[in-house]
Every structure is written in C-alpha cells, then in structure tokens.
Amino acid sequence: MAALNRIQKIASHLDPPKPFKFKVALLGAAGGIGQPLSMLLKMSPYISELSLYDVANTPGVAADVSHMSTAARVKGYLGPDQLPAALAGSNLVIIPAGVPRKPGMTRDDLFNINAGIVRTLAEAIAAHCPNAWVAIISNPVNSTVPIAAEVLQRAGVLNPARLFGVTTLDVVRAEAFLGEIVGADPRDVSVPVVGGHAGITILPLLSQARPPLPASVTAEQRKALMTRIQDAGTEVVQAKAGAGSATLSMAYAAARFADSCLRAMSGEGPVTEYAYVRSSAVQGLPYFSSPLRLGRSGVEEVLPLGPMDALESENFEAMKAELLGSIKKGEEFVARGPAK
C-alpha cells in the first residue's frame, strides 16, 4: 500500500489535479450501466459533484462509490421527489435510465417503456438544469434523442449543440474488433462509426480506419466486420441470455464520452467525438451520428463524414428509411402527449 501511495503522490505532481468545477447527474445510476459508470465518473478529475439518481437503490450505490478516495463529492437521490435536487445546477446529465433488451427483442421493442421515461426526465431537465449538456444512453437512441429534443424544444430551452445520443460504444467496439484483426493495440486504432444506434443504421466507415485494413483482408471479411459491429449489441444480449445487454463496455464508453464533454467544457478543446445529434449532416435526416468538434459551448462544428467506399455507400443509402422512421416515431410520441 505504501508503494501505491508513493506512486500516487509522484503521479499527482506530474499531473496536478484539475480545478474541480462540474456537476454531473447520472439518471439510472443504480442500473447495470449506472453502477460501473458511477464508479468511473467518481474517478474523473473534472467532476466536483456527482449526483446519482434512480427510482431504486441509489442510497447504497452512493454510499459505496462515495468511499472511493477521489475528489468528486457524491450524493444519492431516490425517486421523483428528489429529481429536482439531483438535477439543479448540473453541467452534464447522463441518462441510462430505462429497460434493456432480452434475447429476441430489437431496441425498438423498448420504445413503449423507455420513451415515457426519457420524456419525463427531459421535462425535469428543462425545468431544473436547462443549460446542461444531455447525453442519452437509453434505447432506442434513434428515437429517444428526438423525444428529448421535442420536450426541450416545447419548453423553449432546446440547444441542439448540447443534446447527444451516446453512440460511443459502436466506436469502441469497432476499435476492439479491428485491433483484433490487425493485431494492434485498440488504443492505437481509430474507426469512424456514423449514422444511428441500431442494426443497419450503425455505419462503420472501415475505409477510413487507421491503421488501414491490410490489403489481405478480403471484401467478405470487411463485410463480416461491418456486420459484427452492427450486431454487437445483440451478440452481448444473446450471450447474457436474458440477463440484459451491454453494461460494462457501455460504462467504459460512456465514461470516455463524458470525459470528452468535460474536457471540451473546461476549454481544453477542441475535442473530436462521435455522437448522435440534431444536424443537417445528411439531407432528409434531422438526426445523425457524426464526427463532432466539441468546445466550451457544446458542438462547435459537425464535421464531414468523409469518403465512403462502395460497401459503405450502399449501407448508407439502405439505412436512411429506417433511421428516419425511428426519428419520426420519437417526435410523434411527444406530439401525441401523455396517454390519457
């Protein structure tokens, strides 16, 4: 332990702690994603206050995480009556609240339950932290982000530069899978993944991968890799056999996305990150996951998608109708209003 303390002291001089200045609220903090994500966020040098909210079990999670010897102050909030306090003053709100898939389900099968959850949470954000950056993990992301946008718009507080669908896990998976194929450290691999976050709406741009795929990789292998990235969520759902969907890799991806947001928020940018946002990147699609330049105020620029090869162009065209349908489903859900 003494050796570890010595290392920590040396490290702290090498990299002096950042001024702790951001409040982050995690809604769904006691869930399969929420618990490991709470732990990872507690380790962030950018967070002064970590607000853990759920409708069940948050006192225990908050007590546990608060014992980590890192700087962020942790507070647990339980149930709707405590949601305003959980949100007040938040700079970043991360939402994994909602139910996950079971085998045989699509992400869209979660809509009837999760749409209402996201709508209610978005209403609270509009009321209690309207200037916060909002990062939505809850599926179906292709629809839940438009839901949140419509709610925030109706409240007169929508800032599209600060509303994100978290698609980072698709990028993380592409890096891991390509790293396996080329025998590289995945931390040295980059693969743009754009579009949405469901099946064929997930579009890995392997032709832009770094390092490039070796020439020895056949067209069939490229197609198989693209399909594996698109279906990776289902791969985990099936492997968990009814115990849910990706949680640990999602917590890792969400913590990476949160770090990008907080670095940009603190002025350390510009930061490049991929996320599903409201944009005009693709004609006819009001939301799309693109490379983004993030700065203090949120998205400062939606960056170009870059060139696509024939396979990617074909998939790009094939995904548009499904993605637009999911977007409209979310928008119409808010327009219809709560069930009478």
Ligand SMILES: NC(=O)c1ccc[n+]([C@@H]2O[C@H](COP(=O)([O-])OP(=O)(O)OC[C@H]3O[C@@H](n4cnc5c(N)ncnc54)[C@H](O)[C@@H]3O)[C@@H](O)[C@H]2O)c1
């Ligand atoms: N965007 C992605 O890449 C990605 C990856 C994995 C999972 N997901 C999605 O994330 C969501 C959560 O997955 P999970 O595995 O953590 O599920 P989970 O069931 O383990 O946890 C969900 C948590 O949300 C809480 N919750 C439910 N209703 C709530 C409300 N009204 N307010 C606050 N909290 C509420 C539950 O109490 C629970 O703690 C699912 O919709 C899943 O599909 C998205």
Ligand SMILES: O=C(O)C[C@H](O)C(=O)O
């Ligand atoms: O696949 C799921 O249902 C969860 C998530 O969207 C994922 O990609 O792992």
